[in-house]
Amino acid sequence: xxxxxxxxxxxxxxxxxxxxxxxxxxxxxxxxxxxxxxxxxxxxxxxxxxxxxxxxxxxxxxxxxxxxxxxxxxxxxxxxxxxxxxxxxxxxxxxxxxxxxxxxxxxxxxxxxxxxxxxxxxxxxxxxxxxxxxxxxxxxxxxxxxxxxxxxxxxxxxxxxxxxxxxxxxxxxxxxxxxxxxxxxxxxxxxxxxxxxxxxxxxxxxxxxxxxx
Ligand code: GRF
Numbered sequence: 001x002x003x004x005x006x007x008x009x010x011x012x013x014x015x016x017x018x019x020x021x022x023x024x025x026x027x028x029x030x031x032x033x034x035x036x037x038x039x040x041x042x043x044x045x046x047x048x049x050x051x052x053x054x055x056x057x058x059x060x061x062x063x064x065x066x067x068x069x070x071x072x073x074x075x076x077x078x079x080x081x082x083x084x085x086x087x088x089x090x091x092x093x094x095x096x097x098x099x100x101x102x103x104x105x106x107x108x109x110x111x112x113x114x115x116x117x118x119x120x121x122x123x124x125x126x127x128x129x130x131x132x133x134x135x136x137x138x139x140x141x142x143x144x145x146x147x148x149x150x151x152x153x154x155x156x157x158x159x160x161x162x163x164x165x166x167x168x169x170x171x172x173x174x175x176x177x178x179x180x181x182x183x184x185x186x187x188x189x190x191x192x193x194x195x196x197x198x199x200x201x202x203x204x205x206x207x208x209x210x211x212x213x
Contacts, residue, residue: 022052040061138163154198
């Protein structure tokens, strides 16, 4: 394998399945994402995503949030592990924990999350179920910078997904997931490329595509 140490390092935080992690791994492998994944950290030891990372030869850590006395201590621990590995960008990929100041301050404007709705609609858990229950005709996927507000940081990329009348949570989730997998590597590359700035809540980039495709 070519020496990739010169590439910027990503740290990916997961709790479960890890399909977005897989999308990042695939994008690194085929050159769409010019980075290396330095470490994958899960708060659940049985997360399926850990096996995906191992399969790709990526270092993994399972750090149970209950192993630390407080949320702050857990975030400090994560920040320490990520900093030790020179991580430049932290990607939350189905990480089912709120991240707080110790991690956000260690990585200012360098923590990304992917969410299965068109934020600010339907933050929090079960976004696809919320969208169906509300009766929206369009939902989608959002990649955003993480702030202390749940699913509330500046939006980097979004893609719309039509809601069909015969959709179930599963069918809608599957179509949204395809968009998540497409958007996340692109958003990560945009952050790493630089040439962007925040104006209030707005993420402005010379590289932002005119459309989501
Ligand atoms: C995704 O839908 C993501 O948007 C949400 O949690 C799910 C994680 O799926 N935050 P996976 O673990 O990446 O497969």
